[in-house]
Amino acid sequence: MIRVQTACLALCLCAASLTAQAASLVFVTTQSPAAAPLSAGAAALLADACAPVGVFVVPWSQGFYAQERAGQPASVARLVGAAVAVAVECTEKGDATTIRLQLHEVTGRAVGTVEAQGADPLAALAQALTDLQKQLAPTMHLAAPRWPPTQSAKAFREYAEGIAAASQPGGAPKAEPHFRSAIQADRQFAPAQHELGAVLWDLGRRDEAVQAYRAALTARPDSAMTHNNLGVALMRTDEGTDADAQAELQAALASSGDPAAVAFAHVSLGNLLRQDKDYAAAEKEYETARRLMPQHPAPLLNLGVTAMMRKDNVAAEGLLRRVAAMRNERRAVADAHRLLGDLSLREARFDQAVVEYQQALEARPDYAFAHCNLGAAYRKLKQLAEAAAEYRRAIELDNDAKATGAAHNNLGNLLMHELNRPAEAAEQFRKALQYDPGNATIQKNLERVQGKG
Template identity: 25%
Template sequence: MSFKANAETATLFAENLRRAGRIADAEQLEQIIKIEKNAKIKMHFGEALQLAMMLHRYEKKEQAEVIYRALLRVDPDHARVNHFLGVLLHLDKRRKDALRYMQRSMKLLGDQAWAWNNFGNLLNDDPKKGAQAQDAYETALRLAPDYPEAHNNLGIVFERAGRLEDALQNYKRATELKPDYFEAFYNLGYLYVSLERHDEAILALSQSIVLQGDDSTRQSRVLMAHAYRAIGQPEKSLAIFREWAQAEPDNPVARHMLAAQSGEKPDRAADSFVVSTFDSFADSFDSKLSMLGYRAPQIVAEALAEAHPDGLSFGVLADAGCGTGLCGVLVRERCKRMIGFDLSAGMLEKAEARGYDELHKAELTAFLRERLGAFNSIISADTLCYFGELDQFASAAFGALKSRGVLVFTVEALEGEGDDGFRLEPHGRYSHRRGFIEKRLSEAGLTVESIRQDTLRKEDAKPVKGWIVTARKPG
């Protein structure tokens, strides 16, 4: 078979030819590449599949897909080509097409554990397909009982379903089978923290940091610091972030978390912290929050509906700090237009499929300030927990609302009496006192209609209490 390939793909194929001892063919192809931007490559089916898989591994998805599809024109039922094209489309978020190719491949690859594991990964992206994902991973383990990746992935399914002991056993087995398995040690440590088994959490998370000495260890550090606080060793928690900030002085996460541990009180988290945190969290955001019983979007949607009785339209709505769009899907039907904005490009990419008329990468207060009288409704779920001082937000929201417009948001609750209106908590989020919220909204000109307390989610198997606030711009 033959096809046109760009210079990068042709160069990779030339390298393959050299490794196979076909020096003359490699040199001829390299000469063509020097002269032309594209080269017509002739190769056997097996060579083409090998090249496509190499491009796939190097994340050259577009050219890999071209070759996979060319191979399927020659042999539409080839199991591995269908399978790997399905894997590629899954990585590219084209899940419906991915499922079609993967299902076709499984008819012929049903005796291959690795294929069942890949199939489980595709199914596990959809929370509604958890039982099917479990079946796929369990089939992989029946075929290959000592398959560490399948054990880890099955643990994720069990944890999401609340079967924590089953999840624990699978994570532990994955680390026993593969002692350098960073992800399994992280998942094990995360679960130990949730179960309040903090000594064991520290050991697992320490191992994950040793195995993965780069930026992806941030959550391991945060969780391990939390575990040290829980066992009454806050000095070790502080030391983790002090050492991290010294090693990476420009890392916004390290700087913010050090401030949180040391009792500092910046007015708000830096934009760079928010972007770094949520861009890295975007792919797993929805699934992680579902395991925490996350209720803030539902609570905000209910409060907004209460402020618009008799099914009145929410009008033009701004979803401030929209994230992946969990609020948007709940309020879309009653909006004339729905506009979302967030600092994280990764989160906005996830929100694209959730019905927004517009999505913008923007800082919250700046975006609202630029749109005077633009909105009938503004909502914000669990975004202002990264703000301490609320005066700038309240002023911007007042200006952006139309007459009689409604503002609904959540913040974490700082209960009891005290002179401090807000506090930066050791976990890195802010909590606020009720009186402080009322004061800042009133100063901005908003009328507070309701402030009530409810559980926003769970953390360490304990409820996280928050204020659900409804305010209105006077007519």
């Protein structure tokens, strides 16, 4: 699946093109991953196999989401900037597995079909990959793809189920046990370790995500994308120092054969520089990433965040509006609208903030921080029942530790100041400290409300 993490906004899928590349691929599925998990897993492993050989590969999941809107593989290629869309279908009949790959140019012209059979999905995939190399040879060189990632059919099947679950909104809890089962079947199955790290990050279990990424690198030390994700994770946890994070990002940047990882490492390095308030240097890194992948939202999104931190609200809004217009990028659209809501709150445009947060939740209903911040906007508008409901919804989701802690704290403030219910407020502050134990502001809130009692 080749999911990539950036420090600003947790996870974003790498769906982009390299304008300097002669060709690029996107792997898509023609059926819902939930209905055809083997096809989803096959597409994900093909993308993983092709990623480090100098061809920019867009993960199947982003392609599938675009396809839902556009209808045809060629439309997917146009949306994400790929030269060729490879539609993947995996079927089983009796003791045989068939992998069918249909290649489409952005013009819509079919440029080839690969069909391979094997005794199990992995055998069929190995043959399909060999035949795909031959089909693409005149225009695109796939030298020494990374294969096989595992020799365990059980590991692949569990991985495929995990990929299918993770592709659904709020699917991380269902995906986790499948990736763990895949790893139990083959502890050297690096793609499963990587995806487990991504799922744990989604669930807010960041220290565990670090351990999963480290396990993935033990199995596959040259995975540039895993180096990137580990670098990001180290920036956001107590598992390492900034120097450790930078070392991982530099390892990703050193990978000349994985252009996607290089591009995202520039974004992540920019985030590290921004963390140190070196905004000019950070913006240079984002612009480098933007040149490498002009259609991906991550550079624009982070440029928008940096403009917010520089208090250049006009520039920030312009950049974030551009991301919000990328309708095939559901997660990025949600992040952009959430940030636009934060910007509106800063400027005391509370009604507009409500609109932005609601649009973020349309794109991503399980976005806990958007629920939490929508509650803050309602509180500013004196709509206290609505504010409390949004805080409680963020708490109920409990899919991001920071968001859950913030929601408990905000609900505590509402109970303490507007509703005069100090005992309940104190309980909320105690719960907030469980999620953010070192937060001095929450501790002061608790002491203040206990003094009232």
